[in-house]
Amino acid sequence: MIRYLFLLSVLAACSVGTPYFLDIPATRIAVNGSVFDVRVRGDLAEAVRINTQYAPRLGPIKDRAGLAMAQVSGCPILDVLGDAAVTVGVLGCDHEAGERLLLTAISTPNYECVDYGVYEDIGKEYGFQVFECTPY
16 A cells, blocks of 8 residues: 555656746646646746656657747747756846847757637636747
8 A cells, every 4th residue: 555655646746847836836738749847947948748658768858848949938948957857948038138039040940839718627717828830
């Protein structure tokens, strides 16, 4: 019984975020089949992938995580680091000027993201937006 309680507590803590983002509330968002809990603090954003998905390396998930962080923060993402489960993005906004400006242009190909108004309801008044993004 104790083993099951431990396993349940570990699984429940999977999307709490890393220590730097621990006290920041998450915004849940889905991009092209990947579901992330995104937190933003200062010039960084964190995307924790919460759905099970075959992702042996960062490559297939990197662009999706970057798009999720950009949608939540409203800033372009300059770089994405991490692994297929937890990524951190560097935001390209000038927060000191009070504007959301691109600081440099070192981004991946441009994407167009469409919010089809789909809201995945996961119960107890929780859910997340679903976006479909395509390069252009």
